[in-house]
Amino acid sequence: MTQTAPAQPTTRNSARGWILGGGAALALIALAVVGATLPSPAAPSTRWNVVLITLDTTRADRLGCYGYGRADTPTIDALSRQGVQYLRCYSPVPVTLPSHSSLLTGLDPPRHGIHTNGPDALSADAETLAELLHGEG
Structure with a gap:
């Protein structure tokens, strides 16, 4: 996956930080929903299986997949590598x-x-x- 730009650092109390965090959370949710809705090749079905995972107060500038070097988010980072990563998401x-x-x-x-x-x-x-x-x- 190709990134066009690393996330810009934000201050803890900035509105942009909240928006980026919310955007990252929404992007991860969308990623989880899209991945969960794909039919399983082993068990074809006409019904969808949807797992919706939401994250609250998660800041994009503190996730490894958005360039934070000291992140301890290996599962989120792996999910990001296997799916779509959004650089501009807004809540x-x-x-x-x-x-x-x-x-x-x-x-x-x-x-x-x-x-x-x-x-x-x-x-x-x-x-x-x-x-x-x-x-x-």
């Missing part, structure tokens, strides 16, 4: 619940209704990935 918001809600619905916070980690409720018309997959069997 719609640097807060866990609304960011995950966006990932699982494909909608931004104003459309799915989750704005904080508080008592917000998901919009009734926001279909989640779980509902979509359930509908497919």
